[in-house]
Amino acid sequence: MSESFDLAVVGAGIHGVGMAQAAAAAGHSVLLLEQTAVAAGSSSRSSKLIHGGLRYLETGQFALVRESLRERALMLRLAPGLVRLQRFYIPVYAHTRRRPWQLRLGLSLYALLGSLRREARFGTVPRSEWDRLDGLDTAGLQAVFWYQDGQTDDSALTRAVLRSAEQLGAQLRCPARFDGASLDEQGVVMRYTHGERSEQCRARVLVNAAGPWAPAVAQGVLPVIAVPALECVQGAHILLGASLERGIYYLESPRDGRAVFVMPWKGHTLVGTTENRFHGDPARVAAHPAEIHYLLGVFKHYFPRARALAEQDLIASFAGLRVLPSGPGHAFHRSRETQLILDRRIRPRVLSIYGGKLTTWRAVSRRALRRIAASLPRRRALARTDQLPLHP
Ligand SMILES: Cc1cc2nc3c(=O)[nH]c(=O)nc-3n(C[C@H](O)[C@H](O)[C@H](O)COP(=O)(O)OP(=O)(O)OC[C@H]3O[C@@H](n4cnc5c(N)ncnc54)[C@H](O)[C@@H]3O)c2cc1C
Numbered sequence: 001m002s003e004s005f006d007l008a009v010v011g012a013g014i015h016g017v018g019m020a021q022a023a024a025a026a027g028h029s030v031l032l033l034e035q036t037a038v039a040a041g042s043s044s045r046s047s048k049l050i051h052g053g054l055r056y057l058e059t060g061q062f063a064l065v066r067e068s069l070r071e072r073a074l075m076l077r078l079a080p081g082l083v084r085l086q087r088f089y090i091p092v093y094a095h096t097r098r099r100p101w102q103l104r105l106g107l108s109l110y111a112l113l114g115s116l117r118r119e120a121r122f123g124t125v126p127r128s129e130w131d132r133l134d135g136l137d138t139a140g141l142q143a144v145f146w147y148q149d150g151q152t153d154d155s156a157l158t159r160a161v162l163r164s165a166e167q168l169g170a171q172l173r174c175p176a177r178f179d180g181a182s183l184d185e186q187g188v189v190m191r192y193t194h195g196e197r198s199e200q201c202r203a204r205v206l207v208n209a210a211g212p213w214a215p216a217v218a219q220g221v222l223p224v225i226a227v228p229a230l231e232c233v234q235g236a237h238i239l240l241g242a243s244l245e246r247g248i249y250y251l252e253s254p255r256d257g258r259a260v261f262v263m264p265w266k267g268h269t270l271v272g273t274t275e276n277r278f279h280g281d282p283a284r285v286a287a288h289p290a291e292i293h294y295l296l297g298v299f300k301h302y303f304p305r306a307r308a309l310a311e312q313d314l315i316a317s318f319a320g321l322r323v324l325p326s327g328p329g330h331a332f333h334r335s336r337e338t339q340l341i342l343d344r345r346i347r348p349r350v351l352s353i354y355g356g357k358l359t360t361w362r363a364v365s366r367r368a369l370r371r372i373a374a375s376l377p378r379r380r381a382l383a384r385t386d387q388l389p390l391h392p
Contacts (some may be wrong), residue, residue: 004348051149070363134303234277274294
């Protein structure tokens with residue numbers, strides 16, 4: 001047996017690098033494997049928001065929103081070059097399902113859950129300023145609410161957390177693919193392919209942070225460990241040539257009432273997202289023509305002056321996968337909380353991270369590390385992740 005680590009982490013998405021940072025900061029030795037490239041999975045295909053998730057209030061996920069808003073405040077402080085506040089606009093028309101009183105109530109609750117910090121302010125845009133909202137349709141417009149939330153570059157954030165983990169001693173192997181693991185009373189023996197070579201190492205705990213591939217990684221562990229009932233839901237975005245100046249528009253799809261964001265993104269406009277069940281190989285996820293059509297339809301509905309532009313202006317499309325607990329009904333109503341699953345309660349050897357949000361990566365990693373603390377040797381901590389600055 002060549003090498004031995006406290007933690008072996010599979011997957012360099014936001015959760016894998018977050019776990020590597022948290023464990024390395026606590027003084028542990030960490031090996032991180034990534035099969036393709038850092039942030040190659042969902043962590044480069046998100047809506048790029050560091051947010052509480054205003055819409056999760058509708059499904060009563062208050063604890064998640066509160067934790068997300070706390071992390072948003074921390075990220076604004078620790079990573080000002082990577083996360084910045086953006087103004088969000090919510091237009092209300094005669095046909096809008098969420099009425100002004102509901103929005104006012106939701107935004108008040110959102111501000112309260114955000115501890116009424118400075119960034120929790122919200123209000124309405126005066127009618128005299130409506131024609132300065134990037135060409136937003138003003139026919140039948142009744143009110144425009146504004147509030148603030150965070151926007152980031154998800155891949156850049158993931159790379160920044162990885163650099164922080166590496167500075168604390170974590171080692172990345174990439175491309176390196178997890179092939180399987182066997183458990184014993186000392187922990188785990190993990191097999192992986194690094195470039196062309198088959199290698200193996202020992203670790204006290206295996207952290208399965210493989211995102212949409214996490215069920216497959218869990219199935220590679222012997223003796224067999226439990227995998228919860230999950231499903232992947234695909235979310236697509238389109239990138240348009242036009243650029244927005246005022247901020248992010250939080251719109252209601254005229255077709256089905258779903259929330260769709262229209263956002264400025266690196267000199268262009270990003271529109272997303274959809275929610276469709278996905279089956280198959282996560283590496284092959286891509287936006288369907290019907291999803292592109294749906295998102296273009298929302299954009300054109302609200303920005304009629306850009307109508308002629310939009311068709312030729314489609315620069316790119318991409319899709320990512322959310323891992324959600326399976327269940328009946330629409331994906332929107334399922335919990336967005338991260339599931340942390342251990343192979344056993346006492347001295348666990350495998351921790352799997354299923355689902356979750358980009359926003360809560362640090363809090364989730366800290367919580368996950370606590371769950372496996374009993375299996376890890378005592379080490380002298382090097383740093384606290386709530387004090388480590390992150391640089392682009
Ligand atoms: C459409 C969409 C929009 C979203 N928008 C937001 C948002 O605005 N804000 C927010 O907070 N959250 C958002 N999310 C959620 C967020 O993007 C995800 O929760 C987060 O990125 C998941 O990160 P992860 O590290 O768990 O998985 P991933 O980023 O998918 O990382 C898993 C990694 O594991 C690697 N891997 C897999 N198998 C192996 C193997 N055998 N060996 C080695 N490596 C392996 C993969 O290559 C991949 O890089 C969104 C999600 C989607 C799908």
